[in-house]
Amino acid sequence: MTDALNHTTAFEYDEVGNLIVTVDPLGNRTLRFYDAVSRLIAIVDGRGKGTQFTYDNLNRITQIEDAINGITAFTYDPNGNLLTVTDAKNQTTTYTYDNMDRLATRKDALNRTESYQYDLAGNLTQFTDRKNQATTFQYDALNRRTQATHPDATITFTYDTVGRLVKASDTAPGAGTIDFAYDILDRLIQETTPQGTVGYQYDVLGRRTQMVANGQQPTTYQYDAASRLTRVAQGSLFAQLGYDNANRRTSLNYSNNTTTSYAYDLASRLTSITHNGPSGVIDALTYTYDMAGNRLSQTRTNGTASLLPTAVADATYDAANEQTTFAGATLTYDANGNLTNDGVNTYQWDARNRLMGVSGGATAAFTYDAFGRRTTKVVGSLTSQFLYDGNDIAAEIGAGAVGANYLRSLMIDEPFIRQTSLGNEHYHTDALGSSLALSNTQGSPETTYTYEPFGKTTITGTSANPFQFTGRENDGAGVYYFRARYYGSRQQRFLAQDLLDFLSNGFDPTLYAYVNNDPVNFFDPFGLAKDKHRLPGQQGGKGALSGDDPIVRQARQISQDTQDGRQGAKYIKKILNKGVDPNGKPLSPARKDLLRAAMKLLGQAAKRGIQIGGSAVGIILSVIEPAEANAPTSGKDLQNSKTQDDE
Structure with missing residues (x-):
């Protein structure tokens, strides 16, 4: 297979058609091995590191052995439903099912059980968590969810005559009502929340051409013939993007006369990012990789760059992989696995396992809308509200430097320009989307950031910009908001368990680990599953994170x-x-x-x-x-x- 730049990836197959060898444009080989009935039994990467699979007589995988001999084991019932998952520490999670093969209970390694109930149509009607808190769900005749009743709030959903969601109301404090409007092609053209209204326009190909957020000038979008985003503009501010024939981003230019260039190797792996301003280099990074595509080194011109995290002095864990001691402190959790105290701070959670407040060493309070988006943040004496464009913040509503409007790309967590009463800030980021520097209207860097691999952040400058490590929001005291969950860069793990269970991160049963403990290669924009490529066209990337x-x-x-x-x-x-x-x-x-x-x-x-x-x-x-x-x-x-x- 040869791409538009004449880079070739080769594939080899055995006599029955199984793929056995993949050779990338740099000559790195991935090998696959099969048994007599063509079941994959091993994969070996370019470094010679292998993963092995074992099966039962019904071709169900019963064991996965990783490259360091860690074994995850699976058992099943006669219908093929997964019954148990046992991790490398011999800790087991157990599942049961009803007569319709629907998940009925899940019991963790500490014997804490959650349960599920359904109606005859298969709709989930009740979920009871490990704290014995029950949430019930109601549906209409078309099996659309119309109400979710939590122990502390109720959400109702309203649909129009053609089945589109037009209203979502949540009785939780600070949530309110969200209204939606659509065009004749069922495209969302307006969303109204208590924080304001956001409207959209599209071209005949369905591409967004304009977004108008409450109190802002229209944001416009332009594309090339291949439907690649080439320009985002709001008034006199703009970001201009360029690509090569392999659809890889090669340039990003801002209206403050700063430029960013990107370079890749033959395997489309990002090898350098250079941010230039009118007076010279703002920052520059280079990357090298091993034969399996993992980053081996990172160099940075104007800041510290390390792929090694600070050593953890001591940490212990219970059977549910909850971190019970860390660096001399004792940590506690509720029955749902949410961190309640880390030795310094106390954390409060609602019935939906959302962090509502922090007290102790730091003080904070939060509210959310019906879809789980954070709408209010109170940290110390500063209060911010948030107006959303889909998953991203379009405006931060607050006083002085706290208030800000954002010019963004169409990819998740990629702000281009932050507009405040104190001036405009232009983002310059690394391969993971972490902010390295913010340049002013004249193109000079005013605030810079350095990070340890797990996100411990050092800031030089006075900007109130919250988007830092991997483009996520730094709430202070080492805690980052990752949408579905909060992340503790000090503990190097999430504060709550993965909502999608062990299945979302490559069969990792830990449930708290950040990107499978590989933060130099991966990021996690939603706190649910790791992702590898920020930019379009990179090897294995999707080219669109949204x-x-x-x-x-x-x-x-x-x-x-x-x-x-x-x-x-x-x-x-x-x-x-x-x-x-x-x-x-x-x-x-x-x-x-x-x-x-x-x-x-x-x-x-x-x-x-x-x-x-x-x-x-x-x-x-x-x-x-x-x-x-x-x-x-x-x-x-x-x-x-x-x-x-x-x-």
Whole structure:
């Protein structure tokens, strides 16, 4: 297979058609081994590191052994439902099912149980968590969720005559009501929240051409003939983007006369980023990789660059992988696995496992909308409210330097320009999307950032910019907001368990680990699953972190309108069965992998009772990487997904 730049990836197959060798343009080889019935039994990367698979007589994977001999084991019932998952420390999570093979209970390694109930149509009607808090769900005759009643609040959903979600109301403090309006093609044209209104316009190809947020000038978007975003502008401010023939981003130019250039190796791995200003280099980074594509080194011109984290003096863990001691402090958790005290701060959580407040060494309070987006943040004496453009903040509403409007790309967590009463700040970032420097209107850097691999942040300058490590929001005291969860850079892990269970991060049963403890290669925009590539066109990347594929966008809309991820998954399944997109164009293998991953994650979210809609839909669809996201839920799924691990 040869790309537009004449870079060739070679594939070799055995006599029965199994892929056995993949050779990238740099000559790195990935090997696959099969048994006599063509079941994949081992994958060996370019470094010679292997993962092995073991099966039962029904072709269900019973064991996965990693490169350091850690074993994760699986058992099943006669119907193929996953019964147990046992990690390398011999800690077991247990599942049971009802007569319709629907998940009935999940019991963790500390014997704490959560349960699920359904109606005759298969809709989840009640979820009882490990704190014995029950949430009930109601549906209309079309199986659309109309109400979710939590112990501390109720959400109601209203639909129009063609089934589109037009209103979501949440009685939780600070949540309020969200109203949606659509055009004749069912595209969202307006969203109104207590914080303001955001409106959208599109061209005949369905591409966004304009976004207007409350109190702001219109933001306009331009594209080239390949539908690649080339310009984002608001008034006199703009960001201009350039690409090569392989669809890789090569340049980013701002209206303050700063420029960024990107370079890649033959395997489309990012090798350098150079940020230039009118007076010289603002910052520059170079990267090298091993034969498996892992970053080996990082150099930085104007800041500290290290791929080694600070050593952890001591840490202990319980059977549920909760960190119980760290650096001499004792940590405690509630029955749902949420951190309640870290020896310095006390954390308060609501019935939806959302962090509501922090007290002790730091003081903070938060509110959220019906879709889990954070709407208010109070830290110390400063209060901010947030107006959203989908999953991203369009405006931060507050006094003085706290208030800000944002000019962004269409990818998740990529702000270009922050506009405040004190002036404009232009973002210059690294390969993971972490802010390195903010340049002013004259193109000079005024605030700079350095990071340890797990996100411990050092700031030089006075900007109130919150978007720092991997583009996420730094709330102070080492705590970052990662949407679905909060992350502790000091503890180097999340403060709560993964909502998608162990399935979302490559069968990692830890549930708290940040990007499988590989922060130099991965990031996690939603706190649910790791992702690898920030920029379009990188090897293995999706090129659009926000579900820009039209089929994925439609699945998102269907899931939001019905409040049911299964409906979006069904739409994708129909497309996959046909083998062509709605325009009759055959689906490429890579696109099929993307769609399978989207379908799997939507289905998994529905099984776990996760709210579908708004930000939550983005959470599910924006983290898709076939290697990690096509997570199995049964022995058959394990068998079917095992061959998509690194393509």
